[in-house]
Amino acid sequence: MKLQQLRYLCAIVDESMSITRAASKLHTSQPGVSKQLKLLEEELMTPLLVRQRNRVINLTHEAHAIIPTARRILKEVETLKQILADAGNPNKGKIVIATTHVHARYTLPPIFQQFRKKYPAVVIHLLQGSPHNIAHWVSTGEADLGLGATPPDLPPGLVSIPCFRLSHCVITAPKHPLLKLRRPSLDVIARYPLITNGPGSRLGNLVNERFASFGLKPNIVIQTIDIEIIKKYVQQDFGIAVIPTIAVDPRMESGLRQIDVSHIFEPTIASMIVQDDAPVRRYVSDFIDMLSPRRGSKRRIRDVSHAGDASKTAANRVTSRDRPQ
Numbered sequence: 001m002k003l004q005q006l007r008y009l010c011a012i013v014d015e016s017m018s019i020t021r022a023a024s025k026l027h028t029s030q031p032g033v034s035k036q037l038k039l040l041e042e043e044l045m046t047p048l049l050v051r052q053r054n055r056v057i058n059l060t061h062e063a064h065a066i067i068p069t070a071r072r073i074l075k076e077v078e079t080l081k082q083i084l085a086d087a088g089n090p091n092k093g094k095i096v097i098a099t100t101h102v103h104a105r106y107t108l109p110p111i112f113q114q115f116r117k118k119y120p121a122v123v124i125h126l127l128q129g130s131p132h133n134i135a136h137w138v139s140t141g142e143a144d145l146g147l148g149a150t151p152p153d154l155p156p157g158l159v160s161i162p163c164f165r166l167s168h169c170v171i172t173a174p175k176h177p178l179l180k181l182r183r184p185s186l187d188v189i190a191r192y193p194l195i196t197n198g199p200g201s202r203l204g205n206l207v208n209e210r211f212a213s214f215g216l217k218p219n220i221v222i223q224t225i226d227i228e229i230i231k232k233y234v235q236q237d238f239g240i241a242v243i244p245t246i247a248v249d250p251r252m253e254s255g256l257r258q259i260d261v262s263h264i265f266e267p268t269i270a271s272m273i274v275q276d277d278a279p280v281r282r283y284v285s286d287f288i289d290m291l292s293p294r295r296g297s298k299r300r301i302r303d304v305s306h307a308g309d310a311s312k313t314a315a316n317r318v319t320s321r322d323r324p325q
Contacts, residue, residue: 001040001043005037005040006074008026008037010067010070010071010074010140011025011026011033012049013059014140017057017058017059019033019056048060071140071141072157075275079280091119091121092122093121093122094125095144095284096144097124097126097143097147098128098129098134098142098145098146098147098148099127099134099147100129100147101128101226103147103148103270106244106246106247107147107164107270112124115286115287119286122283127142131148131149131202132151134147134148134151135150135154135155135158135273136155138273138274144274144284144287145273145287145288145291147163147272147273148270148271149268149269149270150271154273157275158273158275159275160271160272160273161273162271163271163291163299163302164269164302164304165267165302166244166268166270167245167303167304168206168243168262169242169244170189170241170258170261171240171257171258171259172234172256172259173236174256176237176240176257178240179257179259183260183263185264186210189261189264190218192240193220193238193240194207194220194242195220195223195224195234195238195239195241196241196242198223198225199223202268203227203244206242206265207242210264210265219239222238227244227247230243231243231248242261244268267303269301
């Protein structure tokens, strides 16, 4: 059995059962991939791929069973190579972090500043995607760790550690009628045009679910996935929006006003996703401690409501009211 064969098998899974795309990803030929997989099947004495004519349409039950082990083997080999590469200079290398746009843009910069001061020779590489993407990249070893919501189908071998509690606010243009109310109710907010994330997004689902729980239907006028675009449209008075408070800097965005809506929208939890008991390089371990500092023997969650809060050491315990997002 060769590592190359396991790498080919995992690549086919990652490329939606396409041998052509797997070969392209690994910079090899399609016939070469097919030949190595047949040799692996012969050695294991069991078929691994469900074929229909000349197409691979699925994995066999046996292949599904060995994929997690194959991924761990490949990850351990890469870790071994990295340990040896780092031996000459343990403060030099690369850290790969999988996260969402919101955390890449607002939560992580202060952590990166702290990390860069200690490890200026380490390259930070970001992978941005959905919570499902994040968990997948950590599971396959493509990312050293992830930050985002914990998906309901967290792959085996991964652990989720709550890091940040994020509050939300309503943003409006200056002189908006809502600014006259200290604690506007949701039915009052529902009277105004709303700009929100598209269907299926975490923030969009949070807003829609909260309105639905009160039997209300929001007056959505614009949907977009980019919070910066949402803020721009609010500044132009197309409507109001519900966004993470950390995404608003009143000092820099004079065309926006914010209203605390913690009485309506509960905070959401951002968690760190890592492989369970996987050996990590020292600078990765230090980044984990910066992201989720320890208090004694436990890691505590931190409230993040403004830019820069993520780097503060003050922490609070997760409560039963917290729910992942």
